[in-house]
Amino acid sequence: MRKLKINLKHCYGIKSLKYDFDFSTKKTYSIYAPNGSMKTSFAKTFQDFSLDEPSEDLVFSERTTIREIKDENDKDLDKEQIFVIKPYDESFYSDKVSTLLVNKGLKDNYDEIHRELDLKKEELLKLLSRPSGIKKNDxxxxxxxxxxxxxxxxxxxxxxxxxxxxxxxxxLSSIVYSKIFNEKVIEFLEKPNINSQIKEYIEKFNELLESSPYLNKKFNHSNASTIQKTLKENGFFGANHSINLLGVLNF
Structure with a gap:
């Protein structure tokens, strides 16, 4: 194969990518891109192609996906010519990986990258423990x-x-994840008519806010209660101070 022609549209995170890789003068290409831009999507698309599976835009599934991977003769690339190594997969295995493992330098580099990824992952999971309310990293x-x-x-x-x-x-970052997403909450949400009841509550709540001269979506009864409690605990009212709302209500 002297050329690899790709035309990708709406393949995972790739909106559009059309390029001809010319291997007549070089054997290797390195693709550099910012994190989260296209590298994983590129690898996933090639993996799909090698497995004869469809690719798609996971966010906008209604978009039409184009996935053309051809050689210099505009023929579909032989699937056996594609080998994708996942970024990190402890159970990953392929007969083709022997080529990588034979070279000790490549193997050492490969193992070091995996060790570093594993350490970074553990650090991230540890940081997520408190806001998630979940103790175990796994x-x-x-x-x-x-x-x-x-x-x-x-x-x-x-x-x-x-x-x-x-x-x-x-x-919503202050909300502990496990307090919202747990078995009791899920069981509650699965009750008959609960969705319509929640919707009715929200509509009524918004209606009350809109009709109130003092409250709105940015300053509701919960905010007012918090302020009242804080002022009371700090002796604001004990010092004979008062609060005036819209020049009408005093408390």
Whole structure:
């Protein structure tokens, strides 16, 4: 094979990528890209091709996927010519990996990368223990994979990194994950009519906020109670101070 022609659209995180790799003058290409941009999606697409499985856009599944991987004669590449090594998979095995393991330098480098990845993963899981409310690292990892419908923990990090880093809306970050997602809550949500009842409660709550001259979505009864409690505990009212809301209500 002297050329590898690819035309990819809506393959996981790849919106559009069209390029001809010319192997007539070189045997190797290195692809550099920011984390979370396309490398894992690129590897996953080639793996799908080698396994004769479809690729897709996981977020926007309605989009039409194009996956063309051809040689210099515009013929589909032989699937046996593709070998994809997953970023980190303890159970990974392939007959083709023997080529890598024969070279001691490559093997040592490969093992070192895996050790470093494993250490970084353990550090991350330890940091996630407190906000998640989950103590065991394995349980945290399994829950993250389950929540994102993936089996590969590192793939989850890859596809979510950009969204997390670019998302300034962290209003739910103070909520302990395990208090919301646990067996009791799931059992409660599975009760008949509970969804309609929750919807009715939210609609009524919003209706009350809209009709109130003092409260709104940014300042609700919970905020008012917190302020009242804090002021009372700090002797605000004991010093004969008062609060005036809209010049109407005093307390």
């Amino acid at each position: 349980d945290i990892q399994n829950e993250i994979c389950r929540a994102f419908f993936k089996s590969d923990f590192f793939e989850v990090l890859e596809v979510t990194e950009i969204k997390i880093l670019n998302d300034d809306n962290a209003e």
